[in-house]
Amino acid sequence: MRSIVGLTAVVCAATLYLYILSSYLPTRQLPPREKVNEVTLNPDQNVENDFIVEEQSRLKFPSDLEELRGLSEFLQFYKKEHPGYVLLLFCSAYLYKQAFAIPGSSFLNILAGALFGPWQGLMLACSLTTVGSTMCFLLSQAFGKRYITNVFPGKVSMLQKKVEDNHKCLLFFLLFMRFFPMxxxxxxxxxxxxxxIPLSSFIFSVFIGLMPYNFICVQTGSMLSELSSLDDLFSWARLLQLLAIACVALLPGALIRHYSRTHLQLQGLDKNEVTRKSQ
Known part of the structure; x- marks a missing residue:
């Protein structure tokens, strides 16, 4: 009972912080009032309040590419006047999703590329992935070990056995699990x-193992933010860029897979088998 209360308190505190951060936006310079009123039906309406309501309604986790593109355009415009706020908001939202194992981090990786560029966005995504995953590790260690064992007995026992079989090369086993997530x-x-699993090995495996995935997502976001039409996507420059991204992302996985064939014990570690045994 104590663990449930503690975890609930952490979730509520983090949710309240993120809500306050996204609700109380810093002031943004508005266009001249007479120009804005040219496109409004009522010249006496409160334009500034309308801007604030519209901005607050757009600050939400994207669920599809259309929402992601709209959020990206809004934050890119807002970032010109308040770069610190946009960075804090992005980092807070990313860590919130990672710490509480909420799906949808791929959208935030793409958003990182669109907002911060390919290389700064990559380092930011890798760092936030590592910190957020570590927070999830620590939350599970503090509050959820018994419940995870009870809810996923088959998956936990299978993973425990493979960790014990590969304890001599545990780091490479963890990298394999990140590159090829069964x-x-x-x-x-x-x-x-x-x-x-030791925390040090866990942190290193997350940072390195998820880098190719983060690289693809961030590069995609950076490339999409630069496109003005679909014709740009099929230009030779873009096609060569996509080919280079694919090669860079696949190379580490190929090396890990080659190593795993001779050094890792992976027999029985099949996604369907694990799922079947956990039912």
Whole structure:
């Protein structure tokens, strides 16, 4: 009971913080009132309040590419006057999703590329992924070890056995699990303390293992933000860029897979088998 109360308190506090941060926006310079009133039906209406209501309604987690593009355009415009606020808001939202294992981090990775560029966005996404996953690890260690074992007994026992079989090369095993996720990343984050994976190995495997995935998402966001039409996407320059992104992302996975064939014990670690045994 104490663990449920503690976890609930952490979730409520984090949710309240994110709500306050996204609700009380810093002031933004508005266009001249006479120019804005030219496109309004009522020249006496409160234009500034209308801007604030519209901005607050757009600050939400995107659920599809259309919402992502609208949020990206809004934050890019807002970032010109308040870059610190946009960075704080993005980091807070990203850590919130990662810490509580909420799906949808791929949209935020794409948003990172659109807002901060390909390389700054990549380092930001990798750092936030690592910090957020570590927060999930610590929350699970503090509040959820017993519940995770009870809810996912088959998955936990399978992962425990593979960790023990590969304890001599545990780091490469964790990298393999990140490059080729036979179980979801959110489950690895929550179950790592349950199966006694050291925090140092966990942190390194998250930062390195998810870098190709983050790289693809961030590069996609950076490229989409620069497109003015679909014709730009099929230009030779863009096609070569996509090919280079694919090669860079696939190379680490190929090396890890080659190493795993001779050094790792992976027999029985199949997604369908794990799922079937956990039912």
């Amino acid at each position: 179980t979801p990343n959110w489950f690895l984050n929550m179950s790592a303390p349950v199966v006694n």
